[in-house]
Amino acid sequence: MAADYDRIRQVGRRLCTELATQDTEGARLLKQVLGRKGVPLRAAGYSEALPVDNKSRLPLLEVHETPDVPIFLDELGRSAFEAFLADATHFDKLVAQGIASRLALMLSGPPGTGKTLLAGHIAAHLGRKFYVVRLDSVISSLLGDTAKNIRSIFDFVAGKNAVLFLDELDAIAKMRDDRNELGELKRVVNTVIQGIDSLEPSAIVIAATNHAQMLDTAIWRRFPYKISFGAPEYDLRQALWFHFLGDDPAYEVASRMLALLSEGLNGADIQQCALAARRLAAHKDEHVDMWGLACSLMHRQAGSFASGTVALNDKRRLIETLAQEHRVAQAEIARFLGVTRQAISPYLKPADNGN
Ligand SMILES: Nc1ncnc2c1ncn2[C@@H]1O[C@H](COP(=O)(O)OP(=O)(O)OP(=O)(O)O)[C@@H](O)[C@H]1O
Ligand SMILES: [Mg+2]
Known part of the structure; x- marks a missing residue:
């Protein structure tokens, strides 16, 4: 921290020797750094x-x-x-x-x-x-x-x-x-x-x-x-979801659907929800569970997902919201939730099936 070159080289060399038996690559890199000539320590920036x-x-x-x-x-x-x-x-x-x-x-x-x-x-x-x-x-x-x-x-x-x-x-x-x-x-x-x-x-x-x-x-x-700044509009929410879900083309449809469901959330909320959902997925080595994420958004339980099964009533409400309130086609809802279109229609009343 005090930009004492001699001491840094001295301690560095000792570290090198100790590392050499366990981590030869690490020791080699460290040696290379220590051997570099004429590189000023950037002490000024840190001790300002x-x-x-x-x-x-x-x-x-x-x-x-x-x-x-x-x-x-x-x-x-x-x-x-x-x-x-x-x-x-x-x-x-x-x-x-x-x-x-x-x-x-x-x-x-x-x-x-x-x-x-x-x-x-x-x-x-x-x-x-x-x-x-x-x-x-x-x-x-x-x-x-x-x-x-x-x-x-x-x-x-x-x-x-x-x-x-x-x-x-x-x-x-x-x-x-x-x-x-x-x-x-x-x-x-x-x-x-x-x-x-x-x-x-x-x-x-x-x-x-x-x-x-x-x-x-x-x-x-x-x-x-x-x-x-205001609460983000649809387009902005969509871009935020897409980014925080990992800039993954597989989540293109999901970003649009989640943007519909997240009116009123800000960028920080979207980031938190997306990351929480991805963490959950990472533990299970799976893709993000859109049922869980979408339902938690509907309930405005940003960030707290009930892992496991989503209640039937919640599934119905989610599909109704997308189909009726947001006028999303059934095929699109099916793609979002990773199910067939046939699996979607039973949730909608017969009169609304034509969407
Ligand atoms: N428009 C945005 N674009 C990208 N990321 C965003 C945006 N809005 C919020 N975020 C995410 O949320 C985090 C928090 O945002 P930030 O701290 O900039 O908010 P703020 O408006 O300064 O809030 P506060 O008034 O509480 O200080 C950011 O670090 C970023 O990860
Ligand atoms: Mg701030």
């Missing part, structure tokens, strides 16, 4: 001293790595995302023409819709370091320290050409409820505003909030770019 809260001594911000989940957005969100990236990439040109705005982006919307994820993707796309501030942890119990914490965050990122992400920005507005000291709230809001104003124009600030209406208009004005 982050500003801390005076009382708790906890860091006020964290460095996050590139996200490993792709971001799925609706058309409006995608075009706003791309416009922001384009403006950030060609910022100098916009400045030269006098049409640049501060690169500050506000993400608002309900939990679990991908706000934090999107911010991570922006940093990754632009190849910038991604500093994440959880504002609720910055709010100190010591009077006066909150503003001080916020100031040290902005001082820290100044000139770093990074992406500063202020998560849960509404935590500041909530101080209004928790404390009677309105003076301090005002001071904190002003410190955020001053912080944003103090950064170089090409700095990128992204903020996220679940309660857009709680934010001060003076803060809103600092963010010329805005993306608002």
Whole structure:
């Protein structure tokens, strides 16, 4: 951790000797790494001293790595995302023409819709370091320290050409409820505003909030770019299901059916349901049990599947929902559930069999 090359080589060589008897390939790889010349240890990135809260001594911000989940957005969100990236990439040109705005982006919307994820993707796309501030942890119990914490965050990122992400920005507005000291709230809001104003124009600030209406208009004005998130629509849900079921063409029909059944769920819910179902399947070395997954969605028991048999009533309700409410053809329902069309029709009343 202290970038002490000699010690690392010394310990590494000892490890090599010990490994050699049990894992020759591992020992060879380790030796190869140790033998490499002129490779600087990346100590600077790891030992970077982050500003801390005076009382708790906890860091006020964290460095996050590139996200490993792709971001799925609706058309409006995608075009706003791309416009922001384009403006950030060609910022100098916009400045030269006098049409640049501060690169500050506000993400608002309900939990679990991908706000934090999107911010991570922006940093990754632009190849910038991604500093994440959880504002609720910055709010100190010591009077006066909150503003001080916020100031040290902005001082820290100044000139770093990074992406500063202020998560849960509404935590500041909530101080209004928790404390009677309105003076301090005002001071904190002003410190955020001053912080944003103090950064170089090409700095990128992204903020996220679940309660857009709680934010001060003076803060809103600092963010010329805005993306608002909602519960995902059908197309988006379908893309999310397909991805989280493993990008497997075998689950193409399933993704469409599950998207019909999951109105109101957000991206995080869909991820959890899909992964839970895949884990269950993995233990049994089987494909995902669509009866179980679909029925648990109908019951809105996201993530908790009754493994084993699905009750007859639930099967009936599932098939009725798809056929009657969503007007899905019986052949399609059969493909989704991995049964024959003949197995589907008995569940539907004779009058509805023609679908
Ligand atoms: N639109 C999406 N595209 C891809 N994955 C998503 C999307 N929405 C949610 N997810 C999945 O859910 C996880 C949680 O999303 P994220 O943390 O970005 O939500 P959030 O909007 O920041 O929620 P909160 O307001 O609670 O912080 C993501 O890491 C991702 O795996
Ligand atoms: Mg978040």
